Amino acid sequence: MRSRSEIPFETRKLSLHEGSMRRLATLRENTEATSDSEVVRQALLYYEQLVDDVAQGNEVFIRQPDDDGAHRDIAITVHSAEDVTGDEIASVSSEGDLVKRNLVLPQAAARRLDDLRLHSGARSDSQVIREAIIVYDKLVSNAMNGKFVVVRDAGGREHYKSMPIPKTKRPNQLLRRLQRALDSVPS
Numbered sequence: 247m248r249s250r251s252e253i254p255f256e257t258r259k260l261s262l263h264e265g266s267m268r269r270l271a272t273l274r275e276n277t278e279a280t281s282d283s284e285v286v287r288q289a290l291l292y293y294e295q296l297v298d299d300v301a302q303g304n305e306v307f308i309r310q311p312d313d314d315g316a317h318r319d320i321a322i323t324v325h326s327a328e329d330v331t332g333d334e335i336a337s338v339s340s341e342g343d344l345v346k347r348n349l350v351l352p353q354a355a356a357r358r359l360d361d362l363r364l365h366s367g368a369r370s371d372s373q374v375i376r377e378a379i380i381v382y383d384k385l386v387s388n389a390m391n392g393k394f395v396v397v398r399d400a401g402g403r404e405h406y407k408s409m410p411i412p413k414t415k416r417p418n419q420l421l422r423r424l425q426r427a428l429d430s431v432p433s
Contacts, residue, residue: 256356258349261372262379264342269383276386283349286375289382290355293374294362295407296322296381296395301365305398306407308388319396322384349375 262270270282279285299306307319349371351359359371368374385395395407 254353255350256353258351258356258359258371260347260349260375261344261370262347262376263344266376266379267345269379273379273383273386276390282347283351285382286349286379287351287355289378290359290362290375292385293378293381294358297362297366299397303400307396307398308384308393309396310388310391310393320393322381322395 270285273279273285273289274282277285277288279288296306306322308322310318310320359374363369363371363374366374366377368377388394397405397407399405
């Protein structure tokens with residue numbers, strides 16, 4: 247196994263909208279990630295899986311169990327090169343002024359980002375990352391509320407996908423949040 251210092255890295259220059267930066271900060275807190283780069287890498291991993299599912303003709307949605315044992319399905323919009331243009335991706339994620347950022351990625355991850363940009367029809371790394379952050383935010387927030395991702399293939403068979411369960415689901419973290427909430431209640 248190679249040490250971290252032996253792994254080649256690449257730096258990518260990004261332009262993220264203020265809305266994406268707010269989402270990034272929220273995700274960093276909710277997942278207890280140590281850096282924005284860690285959140286972006288996780289977002290790209292999940293987004294890549296979902297783009298692949300859509301490209302294969304599968305439906306992707308979030309399933310919310312109801313109290314009566316039934317369920318409600320909420321579609322997840324994931325773009326692929328076949329069904330969207332780069333302009334449409336940009337309009338989906340243009341929330342506020344642009345903020346310039348540098349993202350450091352291992353070379354292997356940078357190659358996967360290039361492939362994902364081509365596969366999704368985006369014109370830039372920034373567009374891919376903005377869309378990945380939006381989708382990852384949906385996945386994390388829904389996982390925190392007990393929902394899960396289902397992929398339905400053309401034959402109608404359903405497969406459950408693993409979801410990013412935030413570390414904040416740990417009991418000690420929930421107890422700290424509960425204590426802070428109780429401390430803020432006026433006597």
